[in-house]
Amino acid sequence: MKGFWTVCKRELKAYFATPLAYVFLVIFLFFSSYLTFKRGFYEIGQADMYLFFSNLPLLFVFMVPSTAMRLWAEERRSGSIELLMSLPITVTQAVLGKFVAAWLFIGIALALTFPMPLTVCYLGNPDIGSIITGYIGSFLMAGAFLAIGCFFSALTKSQVISFILSVVACAALVYAGMPTTLDYLSTFLPSSMLDAVESISLQTHFESLQRGVLEFKDLSYFVLLIVGWVIGCGIVLDERKAA
Amino acid sequence: MIIVKELRRRFGAIVAVDGISFQANKGDVLGFLGPNGAGKTTAMRMVACFLAPDSGTATVCGHDIINDSIEVRKSLGYLAEHAPAYGEMTVGSFLGFICDARQIKGKTRKEAIERIVALSAIESVYHQTIETLSKGYKRRVGLAQALIHDPPVLILDEPTDGMDPNQKHDVRELITTMAKDKCIVISTHILEEVDAVCNRAIIIESGRILVDSTPEKLKQQYNTGLDEIFRRITKRKAS
Numbered sequence: 001m002k003g004f005w006t007v008c009k010r011e012l013k014a015y016f017a018t019p020l021a022y023v024f025l026v027i028f029l030f031f032s033s034y035l036t037f038k039r040g041f042y043e044i045g046q047a048d049m050y051l052f053f054s055n056l057p058l059l060f061v062f063m064v065p066s067t068a069m070r071l072w073a074e075e076r077r078s079g080s081i082e083l084l085m086s087l088p089i090t091v092t093q094a095v096l097g098k099f100v101a102a103w104l105f106i107g108i109a110l111a112l113t114f115p116m117p118l119t120v121c122y123l124g125n126p127d128i129g130s131i132i133t134g135y136i137g138s139f140l141m142a143g144a145f146l147a148i149g150c151f152f153s154a155l156t157k158s159q160v161i162s163f164i165l166s167v168v169a170c171a172a173l174v175y176a177g178m179p180t181t182l183d184y185l186s187t188f189l190p191s192s193m194l195d196a197v198e199s200i201s202l203q204t205h206f207e208s209l210q211r212g213v214l215e216f217k218d219l220s221y222f223v224l225l226i227v228g229w230v231i232g233c234g235i236v237l238d239e240r241k242a243a
Numbered sequence: 244m245i246i247v248k249e250l251r252r253r254f255g256a257i258v259a260v261d262g263i264s265f266q267a268n269k270g271d272v273l274g275f276l277g278p279n280g281a282g283k284t285t286a287m288r289m290v291a292c293f294l295a296p297d298s299g300t301a302t303v304c305g306h307d308i309i310n311d312s313i314e315v316r317k318s319l320g321y322l323a324e325h326a327p328a329y330g331e332m333t334v335g336s337f338l339g340f341i342c343d344a345r346q347i348k349g350k351t352r353k354e355a356i357e358r359i360v361a362l363s364a365i366e367s368v369y370h371q372t373i374e375t376l377s378k379g380y381k382r383r384v385g386l387a388q389a390l391i392h393d394p395p396v397l398i399l400d401e402p403t404d405g406m407d408p409n410q411k412h413d414v415r416e417l418i419t420t421m422a423k424d425k426c427i428v429i430s431t432h433i434l435e436e437v438d439a440v441c442n443r444a445i446i447i448e449s450g451r452i453l454v455d456s457t458p459e460k461l462k463q464q465y466n467t468g469l470d471e472i473f474r475r476i477t478k479r480k481a482s
Contacts, residue, residue: 006343010329017331079327083388086291086321087344088313241293 003089007097008104011071015105020067028063028109032056033116047124052116053134053210057174057203060138060145065166067105068149069159071098072237077157081241091241095234099150106142110135130212137209140222141202145170147229154236177201244269244396244426249299250289259285261450262299267443269395272422274441274458275430278477282450283430284324287400290428291321303396317345320394322402326385330374334365334384337373338391345392355391363387364413378405386414390421397427403436415439434469444469448477 015021035055044051075081084094120126149166156162175181176197186194198204202225205218245267252260260282267273277283288294290301292312300307306314328337338359342352360366363383368376373384382405389397402418403411418427418440431437437444437458444461446454453476454461458469465472 002346003344006340009343010332010340013336014329014331078330079323079325080329081327082288082293082323083327085293086316086319086323087341088316088346089344090313 001093003087003093004097004100007084007089007094008101011098011101012104015067015101020070021105024063024067025109025112028059029112031059032113035059036116047120047126049116049120049126049131049134050210052113053138053206056138057141057206060142061167061170061174064106064142064145065149065152065163065170067102068146068166069153069163071102071150072154072233073157073159073162076241077159085241091234091238095150095154095230095237099146099230099233102146102150103139103143106146107139110138110142127212130210133212133214134210136214137206137218137222140209140219140226141206144173144202144222144225144229147226147233148173151229151233151236154233154240173200173202175201177203244304245290245301245428247286247290247299247301250286250296250301251298252285252289252294252296258450260289260296263447263450263452264299265445265452265455267426267428269426270423271443272418272427272429272441274437274444275428275447276432276434276437276444276473277430277447278432281447281477283447284400285450286447287321287398287428287430288323291319291323291398292316293321293323317392318395320389320392320397322382322385322389322397322399324400325404326382328373328381328384328388331372333372334369334376337384338387341388341391347392355393359387359391362390362417379407379410382406383410383414386417395425397421397425399427399429401431402429403431403433411436434473438469446473446476453477 032052032055036052039051039055041051072081075084085091117126117131120131145166148169149162152165152169153159153162155165182194182198185197189197205221208215208218247263247265249262249264250260251258251262263282263286275283275287285294289296290303290308292308292315295309300309302308303315304318306318308315329340332340338356342348342355347355360369363386365380365383365387368380373381376384382402386399386402389399403414406414415436418429421427422440422442429436429441441458444454444456444458445452456464461469461472465475
């Protein structure tokens, strides 16, 4: 437990020691609000955050891997992994520490979008519950993308390769559930397979959370994704930390 | 304090370490010599629990490197080749991180940091970020990191590489003063260093131990300097 916090604290500080954190925060906050207003936040005339949350999957596809890519790739390229692994810290503690640090960082980014719910509350009487579940969903989605990013970051020494692979993996999860993709797939896939594709996709699970529906199957979907990819990351690291 | 038994490790088709065994006790300063690619670093990495051996094992202070690796790492100070560190951290926060990881807290922590900063002469760069330091200073920070918990066993992979003559002299003196109540393993290919600090020498080539002796005995046996001995032994093997 001690080792976990040590790694987590160092990693979180490392984000703010470089311009990465500030660049990320500014760009994320700008685009998350810009897209919301551009897609007609005022024109719709509804006091809810549907537009805001519906932008997040695509925004996260690019932005979350950019925070995850350095986690292990950088450590391996600079050789500091040898230092980390010669300290009395287990691989599990290190993997979890880094993952949670990155997740907390995304949490900070999400928390900084607070003017959005405040605006909605000021303009009307929104359903607070659905805003909260929307945030929970966004946070879980970010966690899932981060876990994927961690895994690919552990796989290679190159941050660029890890970024590209995780963007592709995350995009596949998002696009699998897009209506256009499903329409296309329905032309040749049997409906049972189509259902499988749809339930693998992140989109459906995220949307139901965003509507304020807190269901076990959606939560377990995200938890499974996170746990699976983080365990994968641990296995890869154990095998290849010195390679 | 270090017992190495038949350690073996291969990378694909290359056998990096091919069944080496040796022992080192308290008071030993063991020089680990060999040409480039002889397997020095791989052997040290296995003892420092960074790399798992394919077969064989080792114990450090009675703890097995495979089954009890956390205990091994607690009793070990390890300076890896090129002295890796987190470049974006300042020297002070880096040492703080090491203290956290080694669970050095409260009063002992303050004392440990003060002691180590003076010992490795890094006061002047304490507030500088590590990536801005020169090679020699980086290595001293690495040394500070390895010594901060005053470990009974030290493994140093080319500790004086990149240092100027004065710094080299200081580090050698530091090693000599610590030698009597620690067990120290140093890898190097600077043979004058072996003469200066080591009381044992192991020469390895292609992953095998060719010689396990002391610098004095070697010099008596071959009746020449260590440089010449090193050349003869490693070349004889190659031909």
